[in-house]
Amino acid sequence: MGKLGDACQMLKDVGFAKSISEKSMAARFILAATKVTEDMSWSQATNYGVQIHEGLVFLNDEYHTNLKENTRESLRKQGPKKMATVGLARDNVSEGIATNSKNYRWFLSDDFFELVRHFDDESYAESLARFKATHLSRMSLQADKRKKAMIPVKYSDFEFELTPGKHNQLHKEILEQFAPRFAGGARLLYVGDTAEKDLKFEESALESLGFPMTMHDVIPDVVLFDEKRNWLFLIEAVSSVGPMSVDRVSRIKAEYTGKAGLVFVTAFQDWSVYKKFVGNIAWETEIWIADFPDHMIHMNGDRFMGPYSN
Numbered sequence: 001m002g003k004l005g006d007a008c009q010m011l012k013d014v015g016f017a018k019s020i021s022e023k024s025m026a027a028r029f030i031l032a033a034t035k036v037t038e039d040m041s042w043s044q045a046t047n048y049g050v051q052i053h054e055g056l057v058f059l060n061d062e063y064h065t066n067l068k069e070n071t072r073e074s075l076r077k078q079g080p081k082k083m084a085t086v087g088l089a090r091d092n093v094s095e096g097i098a099t100n101s102k103n104y105r106w107f108l109s110d111d112f113f114e115l116v117r118h119f120d121d122e123s124y125a126e127s128l129a130r131f132k133a134t135h136l137s138r139m140s141l142q143a144d145k146r147k148k149a150m151i152p153v154k155y156s157d158f159e160f161e162l163t164p165g166k167h168n169q170l171h172k173e174i175l176e177q178f179a180p181r182f183a184g185g186a187r188l189l190y191v192g193d194t195a196e197k198d199l200k201f202e203e204s205a206l207e208s209l210g211f212p213m214t215m216h217d218v219i220p221d222v223v224l225f226d227e228k229r230n231w232l233f234l235i236e237a238v239s240s241v242g243p244m245s246v247d248r249v250s251r252i253k254a255e256y257t258g259k260a261g262l263v264f265v266t267a268f269q270d271w272s273v274y275k276k277f278v279g280n281i282a283w284e285t286e287i288w289i290a291d292f293p294d295h296m297i298h299m300n301g302d303r304f305m306g307p308y309s310n
Contacts, residue, residue, distance in 0.1 A: 003038050004063060006119055007031055013128055014112070014135065016088065028059055029079030029089070033108050034116060037062050042119040049092065049105030052076045080106040087135055088112045111135075155179065155188050158200065162193050166269065167221075170237040173290040174222050174267050181293060182305065183233050186224035210258020218251055220244075225260065231307060232258075235265040235288075238277055249282040261307025284308045 007027035032055030034045035083089035162168035264285035287297035
C-alpha cells in the first residue's frame with residue numbers, strides 16, 4: 001500500500017468515512033499538508049501549513065495526480081474544510097491571518113498530526129485508541145445529525161424514516177397526502193430514498209405485474225398498485241430533475257408487459273417548481289402539487305384520471 005493508500009486508511013480508522021478511494025481529496029490533503037513522499041516514512045511528516053495551490057502542485061509533482069487549477073476549490077472543500085468540521089484540520093485564521101492573505105494556510109490539527117506521524121510504527125494502535133477516545137467520528141456526528149432530522153412516514157401499516165431533504169419530503173407528501181385522496185387503499189410496491197434507493201422494493205410483485213427489472217433504471221420514485229381498479233400508479237417526485245417526459249413514458253410503455261393500467265403522475269412541491277418543468281411533461285399524464293393536495297392537473301385525454309391504451 002502506497003502513501004495515498006495509507007492516508008485513506010487513516011481516514012477510515014478515525015471514522016471520517018466508511019469507504020475512501022484514492023481519489024479522496026481528504027486523503028490527498030494529508031499528503032500535501034505533511035509533505036510526505038513515497039520514499040519517506042510517516043515519522044518524517046511535517047505540518048508547517050500549506051496553501052491549496054501549493055498542495056496541488058506538490059500532489060502533481062510527487063504523486064502524478066494531474067489535478068488542474070480549476071480543482072483547487074474541490075481540494076479545499078472536500079479536503080481541509082470538510083476535515084475541519086471534525087477536528088482533523090485547521091487554518092490559521094485564529095492567528096489573525098485573513099483568508100485572502102498570502103500567509104493563509106491549512107494544517108492538520110495537532111492531535112491528528114501526531115496520529116499520522118505514528119502510522120507506520122508499533123504505537124499506532126495505541127495512538128489511535130487515544131485519539132478516538134477524545135474525538136467523535138465524522139460518521140457518528142453525521143448519523144446523529146441525520147437521526148434528529150429524519151422524516152417520519154406512515155403509509156398503511158408501513159412506518160419508516162426518510163433522510164432529510166426536499167426530495168424525500170415530497171415522497172412523504174405523496175404517500176400521506178396524494179395516495180389517500182387519489183389512490184386510496186393502493187398497495188405500496190416501491191419507494192426510494194435519496195440515501196437508500198430501494199428503501200421499499202417488492203421486486204417479485206412488480207415483476208409479476210409486468211414491470212421487468214430491465215426497467216429498474218426508469219422506475220419512478222413511488223409505485224402504488226390499486227388492486228380494485230387494476231391500476232399501477234407510477235409517481236415521480238420532482239424537485240430538480242426528471243418529470244414524466246414523453247421519452248420516459250414511451251420507454252416504460254414499450255417495455256411494460258403486464259395488464260394493469262398505467263397511471264403516470266408527476267408530483268411537485270409547489271407552483272414554482274411545476275412551472276419550470278411543465279413544458280417537459282408528457283400528454284395523457286397527471287400532475288399533482290403538494291401545496292394544493294385536493295387538486296390534480298390532467299394533461300389532456302378523454303378522462304380525468306386513469307390508464308390509456310398504448
